[in-house]
Amino acid sequence: xxxxxxxxxxxxxxxxxxxxxxxxxxxxxxxxxxxxxxxxxxxxxxxxxxxxxxxxxxxxxxxxxxxxxxxxxxxxxxxxxxxxxxxxxxxxxxxxxxxxxxxxxxxxxxxxxxxxxxxxxxxxxxxxxxxxxxxxxxxxxxxxxxxxxxxxxxxxxxxxxxxxxxxxxxxxxxxxxxxxxxxxxxxxxxxxxxxxxxxxxxxxxxxxxxxxxxxxxxxxxxxxxxxxxxxxxxxxxxxxxxxx
Amino acid sequence: xxxxxxxxxxxxxxxxxxxxxxxxxxxxxxxxxxxxxxxxxxxxxxxxxxxxxxxxxxxxxxxxxxxxxxxxxxxxxxxxxxxxxxxxxxxxxxxxxxxxxxxxxxxxxxxxxxxxxxxxxxxxxxxxxxxxxxxxxxxxxxxxxxxxxxxxxxxxxxxxxxxxxxxxxxxxxxxxxxxxxxxxxxxxxxxxxxxxxxxxxxxxxxxxxxxxxxxxxxxxxxxxxxxxxxxxxxxxxxxxxxxxxxxxxxxxxxxxxxxxxxxxxxxxxxxxxxxxxxxxxxxxxxxxxxxxxxxxxxxxxxxxxxxxxxxxxxxxxxxxxxxxxxxxxxxxxxxx
Numbered sequence: 001x002x003x004x005x006x007x008x009x010x011x012x013x014x015x016x017x018x019x020x021x022x023x024x025x026x027x028x029x030x031x032x033x034x035x036x037x038x039x040x041x042x043x044x045x046x047x048x049x050x051x052x053x054x055x056x057x058x059x060x061x062x063x064x065x066x067x068x069x070x071x072x073x074x075x076x077x078x079x080x081x082x083x084x085x086x087x088x089x090x091x092x093x094x095x096x097x098x099x100x101x102x103x104x105x106x107x108x109x110x111x112x113x114x115x116x117x118x119x120x121x122x123x124x125x126x127x128x129x130x131x132x133x134x135x136x137x138x139x140x141x142x143x144x145x146x147x148x149x150x151x152x153x154x155x156x157x158x159x160x161x162x163x164x165x166x167x168x169x170x171x172x173x174x175x176x177x178x179x180x181x182x183x184x185x186x187x188x189x190x191x192x193x194x195x196x197x198x199x200x201x202x203x204x205x206x207x208x209x210x211x212x213x214x215x216x217x218x219x220x221x222x223x224x225x226x227x228x229x230x231x232x233x234x235x236x237x238x239x240x241x242x243x244x
Numbered sequence: 245x246x247x248x249x250x251x252x253x254x255x256x257x258x259x260x261x262x263x264x265x266x267x268x269x270x271x272x273x274x275x276x277x278x279x280x281x282x283x284x285x286x287x288x289x290x291x292x293x294x295x296x297x298x299x300x301x302x303x304x305x306x307x308x309x310x311x312x313x314x315x316x317x318x319x320x321x322x323x324x325x326x327x328x329x330x331x332x333x334x335x336x337x338x339x340x341x342x343x344x345x346x347x348x349x350x351x352x353x354x355x356x357x358x359x360x361x362x363x364x365x366x367x368x369x370x371x372x373x374x375x376x377x378x379x380x381x382x383x384x385x386x387x388x389x390x391x392x393x394x395x396x397x398x399x400x401x402x403x404x405x406x407x408x409x410x411x412x413x414x415x416x417x418x419x420x421x422x423x424x425x426x427x428x429x430x431x432x433x434x435x436x437x438x439x440x441x442x443x444x445x446x447x448x449x450x451x452x453x454x455x456x457x458x459x460x461x462x463x464x465x466x467x468x469x470x471x472x473x474x475x476x477x478x479x480x481x482x483x484x485x486x487x488x489x490x491x492x493x494x495x496x497x498x499x500x501x502x503x504x505x506x507x508x509x510x511x512x513x514x515x516x517x518x519x520x521x522x523x524x525x526x527x528x529x530x531x532x533x534x535x536x537x538x539x540x541x542x543x544x545x546x547x548x549x550x551x552x553x554x555x556x557x558x559x560x561x562x563x564x565x566x567x568x569x570x571x572x573x574x575x576x577x578x579x580x
Contacts, residue, residue, distance in 0.1 A: 051446065077448035089443030091436050093504075102436045105429050106448040114429075147443075154447050 002065065004029040004190050005050070005081075005158055010059035012045055019045040020056070021214045027158060032184055033192045034205030034222070038235050041211040043194045044086060047162050050192075051083045052076035064157070077106065082151035083160035086194075088143045092136035096127060096146055099135050103153030118153055124186070125149040125179060141172040145179065152183065158190045159183065165200055173197065177204060198236065202226060210235065258408045268525075270404035274476070276517045277411035278469055281418045282490070283497035283509025285465030288422060290495060291504035292431060293458035294438025296353040299360030300466050301490035305367060306333045307467025308474035308485045312379040313372075322396035326471040333467030334460045341459045345452040348441065352455075360491065367482030378481035381474060396475040407476050414472060418465050423506055425461065434458050435504075466490075493517070500549050502556030511557055519545055 007025040011018065019042045027033050035043050048054040050061055052073035061069045068076050082103075091099050100118035101111065108114050122128055125145055130138070135146060144164050151159060165176045177200055184191055195201045201208065202222040210217040210225060212234045218225060225231055261269040282304070289297050310332045311325035320328065344355040368376045383397045389406060392398040398406045425431050436444040437451045445451055474480045493516065494509065501512030523538035553559060 053442065053446075072450075073442075073445040074448045074450045077446060083446055085443070085446070089440045089446070091439035091443065093439055094432075094435055098432065098435070102432050102444070102449070103447045105432060109429050111427060111429060111432070150447060 003027060004031075004064060006060075006062040007046070007050065008060045008062070010046070010049060010056040010061065012042075012049055012054060012056050018214050020049065020211075022059070023211070023214070023216050024059075025209055025216070025219075027190050027192055029157065029190050030184070030188055031190050032180075032204055032206050033190075034201040034208040035192060035194045035211065036196075036198075036201055036208060036235065037211035037217070040213075041235075042214040043211055044162060045214075046211070047083065047160055047192075047194060050076075051081055051160060077154055077156070080155075080157040081160065082154045082156035082158075084144065084147040084151055084162055084164055086162045086166070088140070088147055090135040090138070090143050090146050090150070092134065094135055095132050096135055096138070097122065097131040099146055100150050100153050103150040106154040114153075118149075121149050121153055124182075125152070126175075141168050141176070144168070144176070148179065148183070152187070156189065158192065161191065161193045161195075163194055163196065165195060165197060173200060180204060198226075254412060258405050262405050267404035270408045272518055272521045274404070274407045274411045275521065276513050277408070277415040278472060279493050279497055279517050280510045280513035281411070281415040282466060282469050282494035283501070283513050284415075284418045284422045284506075285462040285469075286494040287498045287504065287506075287509050288425065288434070288465075289455075289458045289462045291498055291508065292426070292434040292438060293455055294435075295455055295458070296495075297356045297459065297462065298353055298491055298495075299356040299358075299363075300462060300494065301486050301488075302360055302363045303333045303337060303463040303466035304470035304473070304490045305363065305480075305482070305485035306336055306463075307470030308480045309367075309373050309379065309470075310467070311471040312381050312474050312480045315381055316379060321394075322471070322475055323394070326468055329467045329471050330464045333463045333470075337460045337463035338456055341456050342452065345455040360486070364482065364486055367486055373480070373482075376482060378479050378484075380479045383478060396472070403476075407472070411472060414468055418468070419506070419510070421461075421465075426506055430454070430457060438504075496546060498556075500546065500556060502558030505556065505558050508556050508558050515549075515557070516546070 003026045005027040007023060010020050010023045012020040023046060035046070037043055045054065049056045052068065052071050052075065055070050059069070060067055063079055063081060066079055068079060091102065097115070097118055100122060101114045104114035104117040119131070122131060125148060127142065127145055127149060130142065135143065138146060148161070148164060161180070165173045168176060180191060180193070181204070183189055193201060193204065205222055207219060208222050208225045209219040210231050217230055217234060218228055226236065257273055258270045261267065286297065286300055289295050307329040310329035311322065314320040314325040314328050315322065340359060344352060347355055367373065373379060383399050385399045387395070387397060387399060389402050392402060392406045393410065396410060433444070433449050433454045436449055437454050441451050470485060473485070477484070497512030497516055498509040499512070500516060501510065502508030520542050523542050527538040527541065549557065
């Protein structure tokens with residue numbers, strides 16, 4: 001069976017800067033893939049290309065047999081990819097419930113069923129009781145949780161999480177990891193996480209892809225990647241080796 | 245209860261003036277309702293979709309001209325002409341707006357101003373609409389009040405009353421329509437695009453499409469308002485229907501009353517229009533006439549409200565005040 005998502009030799013340039021060079025990547029359905037690399041490695045650019053916010057200059061991105069290299073974000077979402085942002089993009093002046101209803105309206109055009117679906121998902125992600133709060137009033141952890149809930153409401157087959165845990169306290173991070181596990185286990189989605197916190201990515205991912213200077217350095221199971229000399233030099237650093 | 249009260253006031257308002265012959269106050273009521281209706285329309289694109297449109301009067305003008313042409317050349321009934329004017333206005337709005345929906349924020353606003361500026365020389369020179377000499381809408385003589393309501397033609401007495409009720413009818417239709425939109429998928433999507441366009445696109449919302457839809461809803465309401473105004477004035481002149489006030493007043497009504505709230509523009513129009521009329525009627529005459537004192541005070545009132553309550557008057561704690569006046573226990577315990 002063909003993989004859910006295929007990124008084939010993707011290159012994206014910004015003027016003279018090559019943000020992604022010849023990056024290939026595969027995500028199978030129901031798989032959790034970690035995307036790591038130092039700052040400026042091109043992780044977010046790759047996410048933007050996959051989700052349609054940017055279009056690759058060369059190469060192809062195929063979702064479930066459909067070429068989405070040139071598709072706009074709203075079409076990519078309709079085809080089954082939902083994402084969150086590094087900087088939260090909740091609808092601040094709408095309530096928590098209304099935010100999620102906007103997502104749920106992707107699959108139904110009637111507000112009633114969308115509301116029911118939104119309430120279900122808010123209970124699932126642990127935001128029950130905060131439905132009527134304005135989204136702008138939430139803590140950062142809850143805003144990120146809300147964004148995940150809103151993305152889930154579009155019923156995706158692949159969820160892209162861009163640093164969903166950065167800036168959170170250790171306790172909040174643990175809760176977020178738990179949420180990602182439950183999304184994977186209960187909803188059966190494929191998930192791709194961009195994350196800086198190795199303690200989060202390594203135990204969570206089935207497979208890890210390492211980017212450096214816009215190119216794919218290596219990929220493989222977390223335990224292999226974390227022992228890879230090149231990865232340690234480029235990104236993890238000697239301290240990580242000492243701990244591992 | 246409040247609803248029934250407001251409806252009764254709106255329905256009975258012109259009766260005493262009709263009896264005493266003070267038609268002027270009926271006309272003030274007509275202008276309040278017309279601007280409230282336009283404010284409701286502007287609130288859809290400006291308040292909900294968050295795209296400031298500084299040139300909505302072009303759709304007011306398109307509405308007035310289309311209805312006048314249909315009435316003069318084809319002899320259409322005013323209501324039929326209104327339907328035609330709405331269709332034409334929405335079609336033109338869709339074609340004009342789609343290209344500029346790529347623009348965001350200030351740039352979108354500037355594009356709408358540019359459209360309005362381009363419309364002015366067209367209105368003043370186009371032979372089809374008789375250029376700056378305008379179009380005159382003929383009125384058949386000697387008809388009854390009921391006939392007037394069915395044709396928007398009031399050759400004699402009863403015009404003030406008739407147009408008050410015509411504007412009330414269109415206002416109620418606009419209000420109920422906006423209320424239905426607010427609670428529908430469109431209403432959710434408009435606000436999503438306003439709060440974060442990239443976030444909205446990320447959950448599958450075509451931001452350009454929904455900006456066009458929001459502006460077309462506004463264009464429909466402005467066109468209907470333009471038709472009403474044309475039949476009231478019995479003539480359509482480019483400098484009148486493209487007047488800057490048709491851009492500014494509906495927007496100010498929405499902002500002063502409460503941007504993005506259904507009743508905001510209604511409250512704003514109820515406050516602003518009578519003040520403006522009162523100022524002109526009292527200070528516009530007498531020893532200080534011609535010095536613009538009326539406009540200065542009017543402007544000061546608006547600045548006071550905008551500065552003191554930037555979120556609009558509807559954001560004040562009306563419910564708590566009402567509870568206190570009616571002697572009920574306040575919803576929240578009062579401090580100290």
